[in-house]
Amino acid sequence: MDASKAQSLRARRNDRDTAPQPDHSITDNDDHHDRLSRQFGAVSPDVHSHSADSVITLALFILAAALRFYRISFPDQVVFDEVHFGKFAAYYLRREFHFDVHPPLAKLINAFGGYLAGFDGHFKFDQIGDKYLENNVPYVGMRALPAIIGSLQVPLIYAIMRQSGYAPVIGVFSAALLLFDNAHIAQDRLILLDAPLILFMMLSLYSYIRFYKLRYNEFTAQWWAWLVATGVNLALTMSCKMVGLFTFMTIGTAVAWDLWKLLDIRRGLQIEHVARHFFARFFALILLPFGVYLFWFWVHFAILIRSGPGDVFMSSQFQQTLTGNPMLSNARDIQYFDTVTIAHKNTKALLHSHVERYPLKYDDGRISSQGQQVTAYPHNDTNNVWQIVPTKSIPDDDAKARTVQHKDTIRLLHVNTNSYLLTHDVASPLMATNEEFTTLAANDTSRYDDTLFELFLDEADGPDKTVKSQASWFRLVHKNTRVCMWTHSEPLPDWGFNQQEVNGNKNAMDKTCLWYVNELTPSPDSPDLDERLKPLPPRKVVKMSFLKKWLELQLQMLQQNAGLTQSHPYATGPINWPFLLQGISFWTKDEGQHQIYMIGNLVSWWGTILSISIFVGVLGADLLARRRGIYPIPSAVRNRLHHSTGFFVVAWACHYLPFFLMSRQLFIHHYLPAHVCACLVAGGVLNFVASETIQFPISHPGPLLTPKHFRPRMDNVVPKQARAVMGVLVAAMVVCFWWLSPLTYGTPGLTTAEVHARRLLPSWTLHFAK
Structure with a gap:
């Protein structure tokens, strides 16, 4: 643009259109107004004084x-x-x-x-x-x-x-x-x-x-x-x-x-x-x-000192800081040959089996082992009872040596059908990627290795690594295939009586793979049987640092909040x-x-x-x-x-x-x-x-x-x-x-x-x- 045209263009601009000159102090116009106010002694108005x-x-x-x-x-x-x-x-x-x-x-x-x-x-x-x-x-x-x-x-x-x-x-x-x-x-x-x-x-x-x-x-x-x-x-x-x-x-x-x-x-x-x-x-x-x-x-935390419905979201250590928590009143050491019921931490369903078998062929055309069904059942039943069997020599007269410990290899015997829990490389009924769980007759030794499970405590940092009823969450990881016993809320078809499927999860560290012993019946052969049958004395709550409690709760809040993905009739997207x-x-x-x-x-x-x-x-x-x-x-x-x-x-x-x-x-x-x-x-x-x-x-x-x-x-x-x-x-x-x-x-x-x-x-x- 030549000089005459530029001059003409500037002449058509009024004061409102005049480009501002650069301000080397880099202040906004409020700065200018404040300086004016200071120059003439004006006081910046406090609008709430009127x-x-x-x-x-x-x-x-x-x-x-x-x-x-x-x-x-x-x-x-x-x-x-x-x-x-x-x-x-x-x-x-x-x-x-x-x-x-x-x-x-x-x-x-x-x-x-x-x-x-x-x-x-x-x-x-x-x-x-x-x-x-x-x-x-x-x-x-x-x-x-x-x-x-x-x-x-x-x-x-x-x-x-x-x-x-x-x-x-x-x-x-x-x-x-x-x-x-x-x-x-x-x-x-x-x-x-x-x-x-x-x-x-x-x-x-x-x-x-x-x-x-x-x-x-x-x-x-x-x-x-x-x-x-x-x-x-x-x-x-x-x-x-x-x-x-x-x-x-x-x-x-x-x-x-x-x-x-x-x-x-x-x-x-x-x-x-x-x-x-x-x-x-x-x-x-x-x-x-x-x-x-x-x-x-x-x-x-200072107010909520009593056990309540939120306990189940927290670790066993956290729960034991609450007055009246079952982990304080019911926690007992578990010994080999005790009979137990085993509950899933998330769904509260109990590990269960019965004489009925998986169908040979599922609706999608896949083939099963036709083995005995293993499920999870939310109600009390005699078919929920299992015995913990050792895979090593156990002394008869040493109670401490008979306790089940972190990283022990165990077998679970289903009492009513006299068969051992087993998993193998066969797809589960509802999830083709997960392994089927079934049982093996106690007198059948041909597949002994398929009945071996390693027990891993979820919290094994402390000196006491003994598995306890109510107080210990654990994973059962299959010795051979390394899958972890798991269940979920989706029910089996009518042939499974609409009970929950139990299968082998390949992600053994999944947080939903945790189980705990719900009920415990001491073995009649336990060397300290009389002592174990006595009511437990009252126990003091366990101390846990504030920051550790806060961090655990904070992580749970974030995890559970992210998991709120269920559909709702009135849920809407932000664009609406x-x-x-x-x-x-x-x-x-x-x-x-x-x-x-x-x-x-x-x-x-x-x-x-x-x-x-x-x-x-x-x-x-x-x-x-x-x-x-x-x-x-x-x-x-x-x-x-x-x-x-x-x-x-x-x-x-x-x-x-x-x-x-x-x-x-x-x-x-x-x-x-x-x-x-x-x-x-x-x-x-x-x-x-x-x-x-x-x-x-x-x-x-x-x-x-x-x-x-x-x-x-x-x-x-x-x-x-x-x-x-x-x-x-x-x-x-x-x-x-x-x-x-x-x-x-x-x-x-x-x-x-x-x-x-x-x-x-x-x-x-x-x-x-x-």
Whole structure:
């Protein structure tokens, strides 16, 4: 382009299109505004000091509480996942150990609510629809705590927007997107985990914004206070659910970007100074949160000191730390020639055999050995009894020498049919890749080697390697073929009486290959028979270090969480969530056609996803325009859009996109944290569309500022036309909320025609719609 054309092009640009000059101090426009503020003695406003903000905050809380507490006593029955989380609260109050894939904090909060309400843990929340009033459960008080926590989220979203420099009307609009959302209300008024999770997530965002605004007052007491508050809130978020990691990702992304800017040589900071910033954040945002996270597990273990339903997920050493665990009261040394029943750790089915044989030919055409069937059976039966036979010389008068030890080679004699357990290179009935298990007559010595099994204890690190009833988990590995005895829950056909198949698993280290001795009958020839028949004396619980217990539980949580892959009629993929293609049926009652269907407010959810789309579109168009030397957005407005609204978009992406990588069972309520972030995005985008102004300065001036750049102070002015549009949008949200409210509250009951009218999308699976 020649000089005359370039001059002509520049002449057509107005002030708005003028390209900004490079800033060698690498500061954003908020820096300029703060310097101006310092130059003229202005004080950066603390938005929460204004009485109007206080009134709005209080009003939002009252409205949110009113919507969440409305008829909170209905229904007086167990609803949806109250089956699980109400049950966990009861276990805490009874101090019985239980297992769950989630960290303990939110469950402890529910238990605390039950304690305050006077609940003693007697009710077990067994099934959806179980009656609360008939069982004297103070369920209203238990539901009240998450409802209060959920109510706090609405004024907090307003506070986040105000601290981020948006006008009160924009803050109210973002808050309204959450205030009138049916999905959040339905979730918050039940004994569930999401209300504290989302509150702590929002507090993390709020704390970090307050910290970032103090960046010109580094290492002051207030700077440290908000940095530490960010770390503590991050820890509390993750202590509720593992998805709190997504909040760590959000703050971590912002911190990494901030440190990257500090590292720039043009900032003029010494590397030692940058290192101070790094280690301050490392302490407050990694070490401190880890300590807080560990603390709630310490509380968890300190409360749950009694044996409970969660024992079976833990190691035998862990179980023996619990009062009343069967491993403490029933653990006896096993000796050769004792008769035992052997149970599978995962399915609890007992090793079983009977005279019936495998069919010669299976339905798929494969051929069996036609040997005696070996199965797993969940009920007591004389065909569950086996005798442990040695393969080496055993002294008659030395009880210790007769005990079964880790790595012993043994044989198992089925008592009723007088035949030895055997496996061989023949495919099992249900799995062609696994070996068939059968038996061999005791008087047949021709295949002796095929009846030999090595016994490996799962936990053989300690000095005592004796196999004990109830307390020892072990693997039985075939001496010749090296397969491990295994069973699974799929039943055999009718010819196997629908019992579980037992076969040889080639992966001998599979964690589901573990068995234990369930019942023990000492051999009449035992040299210490009289002593073994006496009742066992009470035993003290075994000590186990906190970190070892925590690590074992943490690994189990991750493993079990990844294993939640079963199908569910209301499970949905992440792609469906922002568009509300399907909800979840929480509860139904045929009489009166009542139902609670968890579904969001269409105006709120569709509006927020539209806002994210607009942000992406504006960002892309701006980048393309700037590539061509055109600057359509004022630099101050552009920076606020990128730094503030962009931060909210990152938060939304971090809380939503990772679900696409998960193979576990997912539901629409997993989107609720991301929806809150989307409400923040909607406010930022609306402000960008509606106003050409921003509020600044919003950061606190400090000693690091120098008066190099001056800009006049600006207020964020939202035109009346934009306020009118916002009013219409909020009114539409209110109408949608009111229309769907019978599905949110479960009352009043609706006729079939009324239910059908509320089925706003054909994919919604409402009850009583036909």
